[in-house]
Amino acid sequence: MIAPDYFREQVTLTTPNLRLEPLGPQHFDGSWAALHDPETRRLTGTHATFTEEQVRSWLASRADAHDRADWAIIRLSDDAYVGEVVLSDLDPHTESMSFRISLGGASVFGKGYGSEATKAVVDYGLQVVGLHRISLEVVDYNTRAQRVYEKVGFHTEGLLREAWFWDGEWSDVVVMAVVAGH
Template sequence: MVDIEALRTQPELTGENVLLTQLDETYFETGWEALREPESRRLTGTHTDFTEEQVRTWLAGRPGLADRADYAIVRKEDRVHVGDLALTDVDKDNRSGSFRIALNGPEFFGKGYGTEATKLLLAYAFDVVGLHRVSLEVFDYNPRAQRAYEKAGFVREGLQREALWWDGEWHDVITMAILKNDPRP
């Protein structure tokens, strides 16, 4: 049984180095900067140029949703917003959902924030919300993310050939998933 109330109320999740807290309009400034950061855009395949109003409206609409949970990733030591992640497309009948994560720039890459945040969100998805399966997509040119997902327990399931057009080249999209009973390192 999927606990929709757990999605609506979205508790804070605390790790050793990061805190996951409700993503909302208070994270506009750092989120807006990240949406304009070239490497973050490339790693997330973001083609759209959003307006400030679109971003503010989207952020204001995050709290209280019944089909997803959007979290800001905050570094515990100084409360710096290092990125965001989400459990999306929650299908209560099939007890499944999708996962996405984006760090706010290269200064946050390779420090373990994403891996720790991913593990926290998976524990929430499986142990609190009651999902059975969480899936994601990652681009072939992002092996660092693929390794981080594998460290969290995701398994490669498939390949969408030439599914992303970026900088004049086609790129494959790798699909990965983790099941509730899979090992979570």
């Protein structure tokens, strides 16, 4: 069993091009910009609009969320915020969590940042935290993300038919997971 407060001391992860550091108030500008990027909103299904105070409050609360890990994705070459990546919904008994990633707009798409951050977090979750299973949901038209997840070891488990509504159209949601040792 994994301790329910495992992420009390959240670590920073480093990859060849990125630093994944605990998400906090210092990431407001990047988070705010991502929340207003139309393509990022479409790919993450973000219908809600947030006030500046709501975003600042959310970022400030991350340090006290010990059952999850929220990382800002920072490009090493210039310390730019390129997105966020999250392990959430810890179930200590089944040693499982959910995965989510959001990149901050078209200027950072297609550069490998999503692949690099995803691999780092999945490896950390399975090899260091000791998770047995990490799952995610992705809209069917986000094939770029699906390819990244498959490269990292996720397998499609199912389809939630017409579970995503965006701009007046229904789309399916693909359920994927990676399991330790498989």
